[in-house]
Amino acid sequence: MAQRVGIEVSLACAEAVKLARTDVVSAYPITPQTHIVEHLAELVANGELEADFIPVESEHSAMSACIGSVAAGARTFTSSSAQGLALMHEMLFIASAMRLPVVMAVANRALSGPLNIWNDHSDIMAERDIGWVQTFAENGQEVVDLTLHAFKVAEDPRVSLPTAINMDGFILTHVIESIELPDQKDVDAYLPPFKPLQILDPGRPRSLGVVGGPEIYTEARKAETVALENAYAVVTEHFEGLRKQFGRAYKPVETYKSEDAEVLFITMGSLGQTCMSAVDEMRAAGRKAGVVRIRLWRPFPAGDFIDAVKGARQIIVCDRAISPGACAAPVGAEIKSLLFNRKINNIYVSNPIIGLGGRDVTRQFFKDIYAQAVKDAASGKPMATEIMGVKE
Amino acid sequence: MSRTAEAIKNIEKISPRTVPLFEGVCAGHRGCQGCGEVAALRMAVKAAGPNTIAVSATGCMEIITSPYPQTAWNIPWIHVAFENAAAVAAGVEAGRKILYEKGGIKEKANILVFAGDGGTADIGLQALSGALERGHNLTYICLDNEAYMNTGIQRSSSTPFGATTTTSPAGSRSIGQVTWKKNVAAIAAAHNIPYVATAAPAFHIDLMNKVRRSLAAPGAAYIHVFAPCPTGWRCAPELSIETSRLAVNSRIFPLYEVVDGVYSISRDVAKPIPVADYLKTQRRFSHLKEEQINLIQERTDKEWARLQALVRATNPA
Known part of the structure; x- marks a missing residue:
């Protein structure tokens, strides 16, 4: 049975990442994202989540390692906020261009300056055009459900794009709510293991991240844009899947x-x-x-x-x-x-x-x-x- | 014997007769004539063999090997950006490690990271330090051609004193580069990683065996390769490899290993040639006066003495 618990939303997000049987978490601390990754580190340390936690030295490296990890075939999660998201900026475009389904929780926070750790949407709006699927959660339950949904959409071979779940920093992330955490078996039924379209495999060498000159760049960008547009149908299909599996209905x-x-x-x-x-x-x-x-x-x-x-x-x-x-x-x-x-x-x-x-x-x-x-x-x-x- | 020394002592050594026929980086790439960097890259991949994943930083080696729809890579290869090759490789390593533990991957593979001096000594230094400090099981190879050659010969922190580049041009009031070359191998060694080495394509057997030893070492390894660039150094393409020999034989670029902190000189240059003989092969140094050449000679002697001292200090009698 799914359990209804009183839990901080950040911790619930981390629990959803655990339920998704995530393989790799690569993250760098920034307020107000910290509780998410701290809890994930704890779950890994206690053996509750069989994953590799890479405590990188910056958000730029966090996203770079996520890209490498997904390219290796691992289900991969990260989380950031504000300056951290801005530091990832360059990598966010490459993750989508390489069609690597990284999942990221963004604990939305104001961009400096002046330095401000509190909530608004200036961080994600500066990343509007990164080519990722992007959702916004209204409450803690949505954070949990949209996190599971994010893996499902991102890894769907019809999409194969990174996905971000936005949640308001502090207002959501640091609030204890009554949240239903789904059963592992229901999550397993909803979210099967990641089957990547392309991985780095010595048995079948591929070159990922090649040079695209003027004769191909437009076509590559068009393909990526169409993939994001087409993701709409998959997003709604997997909302319907959420409803069937967990009994909660979502619409775009x-x-x-x-x-x-x-x-x-x-x-x-x-x-x-x-x-x-x-x-x-x-x-x-x-x-x-x-x-x-x-x-x-x-x-x-x-x-x-x-x-x-x-x-x-x-x-x-x-x-x-x-x-x-x-x-x-x-x-x-x-x-x-x-x-x-x-x-x-x-x-x-x-x-x-x-x-x-x-x-x-x-x-x-x-x-x-x-x-x-x-x-x-x-x-x-x-x-x-x-x-x-x-x-x- | 230290843990790393133990791990690397029984590698399958490459000799002139047993150079692998395997070509991980094929002919047909778009490198310049006499490119010492791609020669070193080819040797490194030969030594690593087909069960290897390569991660490249943006730079000459990346653009010459991967213009879509062509690729020169016969092994799985990924390029993401300029400053993050070490971080991408860390992700590849971590992803494969956990999938191996969970049973999703049956075989382990070598991970080789390639970046130029700009991607290593400058913009990629932070990501490199992070990956070395965390101890990912990979070998990071800096192919050092001593400037940003891909963008047109701009100076990096690895450009040697006195070299003229497009952003450190020699002129009536400048001798060219006024700073001394950053010692990234020493920075890597300061991370106390299992294996650090320097190599040069003129000593190709040594280079290939160092790659093998680095891969056998338990954890992060760093190899700094001297990679002549005839285009940027203004030297004859046919003298590219020879230039790297002169760099070693003048002690400008000493070949050594640091195994679990223990230094050893791989090629003891008992009778070094004057640095002037090395400098004169390249027009990037042609404006230098005797006074500056003497400074370079002094610095070279001092660095060699320092290396010898490190060998003595880490190999107690």
């Missing part, structure tokens, strides 16, 4: 009270929970508000998203990162581009930037944002992106 885009909503908040990660509570209160006060939460960030679930928002007259895209000098913040820009592509021009898009560097986002804050956004739309003000809650 989740909605809350959105059917008759006139104004929809768009969130990613743990903000969704506070936002739903705020929406309950707004509904009680007679406002037709709802929430649309993006769980799958790459490949972007365009069709699901359009279906979720098409009935609204206004959406409030909550960004937790800045794209300085750009026309919108990262998620806002994504969605505006999508609406334009679909010739949808009757939705007013507000794009507040909130919760930077651990700044608390309360229910009241959502209500304030709502009031401001509705006022902006009514006044005919041009759609804008604005950093909210700035102390003047």
